[in-house]
Amino acid sequence: MSIKLKFKYSLYSLVLALVIGGFVISATGGNPLDTYMTVLVGSFGSVKAVMSVLAYATPLILTGLGCVVAFQGGVFNIGGEGQLCVGGLAAVIAGLYVQLPWPYGLIISLIAGFVAGAIWALIPTLMVGKNLASLFVGTVMMNSIGVSFSEYLVKYYFLKPQASTTETANVNAGAILPRFNPNTQLNYGIILAVILVFVVAWLLYKTPAGFSIRAIGVNPDASMQAGINVFNRTALTMIISGGICGLAGAVQCLGIYNRWIMGFSPGYGWDGITVATLAGINPFGVLLTGSFFGMLRSASISMNLSDKVPIDMITALQGLVVIFVASPTLWTTFRNLFGNLQAKIKPAGVTAVRGKGGKG
Amino acid sequence: MSVSTITDFLCSMIRTATPIALGTLACTFSERAGVINIGIEGIMIISAFTGAATSFITKNPWLGALAGMTVGVLMSALIVILSIYCNGDQVVVGIGLNLLGPGFSYLVMTKLWRNRGTSPWVPGLKGIEIPVIKDIPILGPILSGHNPFIYICIGIVVAMHYVLYHTSYGLRIRSVGENPNAVATVGLNVYKLRSSAVLIGGALAGLAGVSLSLGSVNVFTNGMTANKGFLAYAANRFGQWSPAGSYLASILFGSMEALRIRMQSSGIPPQFLQMLPYITTLLALTITGKKLRAPAADGVPYPHPISVAKPKKIKEKKNKKADKNAID
Amino acid sequence: MKKMKKLLAICMIMTLAFQLFACSSQKSAGSASASKTASSTASSTASSSSAKAGKIAVVFATGGLGDKTYNDSLYYGVKAICEKQNLQFDYSEPMDAAEYEPLLRGYAEKGDYDLIISLGYSQGSSVDKVAPNFPNQKFMLIDAEINQPNVACYSWRENELSYLIGVMCAKMTKSKVIGFIAAFDIFNCNMNAAGLTAGAHSVDPSIKVIVDYIGSWTDIAGCKEMALSMHEQGADIVYHAASTGGLGILEAGKEKGFYTVGYDGNVNADAPETNFASAIRLFPVAAEDAITKALDGTFKGGKVSLGAKEKAIKVDTEGSTVKVSQEIWDAVNKAEEDISNGTIKVPQTLAEANKK
Structure with a gap:
């Protein structure tokens, strides 16, 4: 299926999801058009709204990108949540103890975030990475371990004095990722995310390492026979993927909270999987789907404020979009079904002509 | 350590393991047929909700359980339609279910109970006392008096083992997961076989959800599944795609959870105790993990001819094309 | 292909039209029940649209309503106060901690809330970020302590x-x-x-x-x-x-x-x-205190610690059949x-x- 056709079918799917969503909204006593208007106004009604969409999109683009790398390399890394949590903590610790002026402190912090995320991804790889089925289980386990482990570190070593929750003190001014405007959560992390999209795309499609990663993703056995060290490449994939997820955590901590705080991620690591798969494991697609999810996320806030529709409609809508967009062949099926139906009605001779006509 | 401590520990272990085990069995059955169902989490939450809501309205928890299972089947029907017949990506459809499940549940919950946090108390299923066994000194408390889901779960393990390894239907299911092309050449319908496995898996996942809301606490809460669905998915792989293995893997999770709850006086920081089940799994995986082998066609689509673009008018050709795609 | 496009377009237009019809017929029934303004659902809608003496907004903690404890006791407390004093009561149940800040900001930006109540220790940092941007907006923060002139922090011993x-x-x-x-x-x-x-x-x-x-x-x-x-x-x-x-x-x-x-x-x-x-913990006592002060202009930021001395705690045995x-x-x-x-x-x- 060509990209163009795929894109078109995705649009159809989007419309179908919105229509079905509309029926659900009606059924639960809301007004679909009103709701969709709220979503649009809440996302694009003002500069501020757009900024807030991008603010929500930032971590999703980053975790989505991390997943893209892993999925391209044939590793089902769903340990993004743990990598994000640990990465955020490492960045904050660096930000607390490294006394350097901006932007050097920030750069050190971001690197710390990347390294911590990479290490967190590397641990299960070293333990069970020889078998991809086990590696998947390993990354799931590292999620919960990562969350508890960072909570432990903060609680016992980096707790802010007099804190009522598990949180660190604010990082040094030199390590803060500045916001564009104090009134929105949008920060320079979005620029980092966009740059990373290009870096990852370059890495995957233009470098020999990227080629071997993708080759393994397509067919590990053949790659092994071609002399590629599969385990090494898997480790590399996990390092890049985990590092980017760690960076997502660093961006959230340094840009939005200026510190590590328990529960700072509402599941960005999990959402990253959705964003990446919906993007068709394409680094550039992540920009689109990440922003789309950011938009829905932002809409759920404006809905919560405007009292029109229960916010959970947004989650349901996301689900509808995901399952329909995931199945572009749905439309081929419809077409074929339609063709069959016509074939049944019309005499057999006409069918052949019709079939050809459908192709054009 | 006294005998009663051990009995209590074992009971707690089984109680904690049962919802995960049911979810794991759901994964096992559908993956044995070559379809990945990563939407267990979503199915569990919507079934837990439906079960609680039905029990709340009808005052009959058994009806609730039935309703929960039905919803599980309906949700997995989406996988059947979109992944098996329309050739959509199995994983993405599963992820979609993980969003749809909670979305719809909380949506209706807001309508029904005017909040999206916690439901009122609902009638739940009472523990079953087994007449003779409950009077046996040590075995009695271990075997008797649990909620029905525990017995149902063990029954399902035995039944699934029998079906998979001792019936022709089971043989077909396993073959379809290993080599769908071969099954098709014999003249069997790959799509129907896969669909049946996914639907049965959906019913089991539904049961897993209901066992959360009606089996133990008799209330439905936002986020009740707490990633148990993903844990189930991992347990299935850890358990080598076999019913008994899956059950044992879930029991391992359950025992670690039961252990952590009982270790508070040890002076270990609580955060480390919370990591315990996961660290143990990881270590166990390092030892046994090298042997894990998925069914050969696990997650490999077998496109239905109707979903293949621009079909030629002769039917045999379509099938060939489908076969080719499957091999790729 | 072109034919397909046309067909699809027709299908969509039809569904949309149907949808429009469906909503317009439901509008009257739907809008009233979908409204999340608690006072309007509790009392009749007629009275709620008429003049209210003030507006209160609450951002609950992430556990959500229905918990029979934390969120619920504040909810029922504030609801009772709002009904008594004829105030409009809006609230939101955040899905996760990342939503606190935008929700608080959203209410503050509307500018017509007499008091924004924020519940939960984990909201402290969010209020700390939002409050300085809206110096005229009064906030009440429960269970956390921050230093802002327009935030009254209530916490219990x-x-x-x-x-x-x-x-x-x-x-x-x-x-x-x-x-x-x-x-x-x-x-x-x-x-x-x-x-x-x-x-x-x-x-x-x-x-x-x-x-x-x-x-x-x-x-x-x-x-x-x-x-x-x-x-x-x-x-x-x-x-x-x-x-x-x-x-x-x-x-x-x-x-x-x-x-x-x-x-x-x-x-x-x-x-x-x-x-x-x-x-x-008597949330209504604290809420009433803050709301009254916000309405009559005596509100001021700072920390309020509540305990036995302030009669803000209670051991309740009502409803239990156990003899004490x-x-x-x-x-x-x-x-x-x-x-x-x-x-x-x-x-x-x-x-x-x-x-x-």
Whole structure:
């Protein structure tokens, strides 16, 4: 299926999801058009709204990108949540103890975030990475371990004095990722995310390492026979993927909270999987789907404020979009079904002509 | 350590393991047929909700359980339609279910109970006392008096083992997961076989959800599944795609959870105790993990001819094309 | 292909048209019931649209409503006050901690709320970020303390409340073991554990208090398991500070027949035979104080600490069928008095409590 056709079918799917969503909204006593208007106004009604969409999109683009790398390399890394949590903590610790002026402190912090995320991804790889089925289980386990482990570190070593929750003190001014405007959560992390999209795309499609990663993703056995060290490449994939997820955590901590705080991620690591798969494991697609999810996320806030529709409609809508967009062949099926139906009605001779006509 | 401590520990272990085990069995059955169902989490939450809501309205928890299972089947029907017949990506459809499940549940919950946090108390299923066994000194408390889901779960393990390894239907299911092309050449319908496995898996996942809301606490809460669905998915792989293995893997999770709850006086920081089940799994995986082998066609689509673009008018050709795609 | 496009377009137009029709027919019924303005759903819609004396907004903690404890007690408290004073009451239930800041900002930007109430220790940092941008907006922050001129921070000396429960449990227990389930290993939860321990030890120093952390505010099943395990270890009373999760303790108590104590809301009626008391922080007292001050202009930022002295805590046994003897009540009342006049200083951390 060509990209163009795929894109078109995705649009159809989007419309179908919105229509079905509309029926659900009606059924639960809301007004679909009103709701969709709220979503649009809440996302694009003002500069501020757009900024807030991008603010929500930032971590999703980053975790989505991390997943893209892993999925391209044939590793089902769903340990993004743990990598994000640990990465955020490492960045904050660096930000607390490294006394350097901006932007050097920030750069050190971001690197710390990347390294911590990479290490967190590397641990299960070293333990069970020889078998991809086990590696998947390993990354799931590292999620919960990562969350508890960072909570432990903060609680016992980096707790802010007099804190009522598990949180660190604010990082040094030199390590803060500045916001564009104090009134929105949008920060320079979005620029980092966009740059990373290009870096990852370059890495995957233009470098020999990227080629071997993708080759393994397509067919590990053949790659092994071609002399590629599969385990090494898997480790590399996990390092890049985990590092980017760690960076997502660093961006959230340094840009939005200026510190590590328990529960700072509402599941960005999990959402990253959705964003990446919906993007068709394409680094550039992540920009689109990440922003789309950011938009829905932002809409759920404006809905919560405007009292029109229960916010959970947004989650349901996301689900509808995901399952329909995931199945572009749905439309081929419809077409074929339609063709069959016509074939049944019309005499057999006409069918052949019709079939050809459908192709054009 | 006294005998009663051990009995209590074992009971707690089984109680904690049962919802995960049911979810794991759901994964096992559908993956044995070559379809990945990563939407267990979503199915569990919507079934837990439906079960609680039905029990709340009808005052009959058994009806609730039935309703929960039905919803599980309906949700997995989406996988059947979109992944098996329309050739959509199995994983993405599963992820979609993980969003749809909670979305719809909380949506209706807001309508029904005017909040999206916690439901009122609902009638739940009472523990079953087994007449003779409950009077046996040590075995009695271990075997008797649990909620029905525990017995149902063990029954399902035995039944699934029998079906998979001792019936022709089971043989077909396993073959379809290993080599769908071969099954098709014999003249069997790959799509129907896969669909049946996914639907049965959906019913089991539904049961897993209901066992959360009606089996133990008799209330439905936002986020009740707490990633148990993903844990189930991992347990299935850890358990080598076999019913008994899956059950044992879930029991391992359950025992670690039961252990952590009982270790508070040890002076270990609580955060480390919370990591315990996961660290143990990881270590166990390092030892046994090298042997894990998925069914050969696990997650490999077998496109239905109707979903293949621009079909030629002769039917045999379509099938060939489908076969080719499957091999790729 | 072109034909397909046309067909699809027609299909879509038709569905949209149908949808429009469907909504317009539902509009009248739908808009009223979908409204989340609590006062309008509670009373008739007619009165709500007419003049209101003011507007109050609440951003709840992430556990959500229906928990019968934390969020619910503030909800019912504020709702009652708003009905009494004819105020409009809007609220939102955030899905996760990342939504606090935009929600607070959203309410503040509307500019016509007399008071924005923000519930939960985890909202402290969000309010700290938002409040300076809206110097004229009044905020009430419950359970966290920050320094902003337009934020009134209300927090409870929860250790005092738990001290009273500790005294009560110590008198009730036969096995000399009390279980306490906290949600997280955080200051607020540990303050309760410290109070409970100190209270119990004040009656009988040989009493053992088992403290454990479940790691979630909402894990009902986990709390139930934990309560059962505490019961196995000999505890015959289990008390909690785990919000929604605490409902699991009631269930465990009912099942195995041991005593439980609820927290933050009166849950006695949910397990009348085993839950003999509920420890209640009087959210309505604090909310009424803040709302009244916000409306009459005497509102000012700062920290308000509430406890026995301010009569903002209560041990409630109403709704339970368990007999609590007069002797126990005397001890509890005595302790409450001693705390208010400063004779008893209740420790705040577990380390202090266990030292004594």
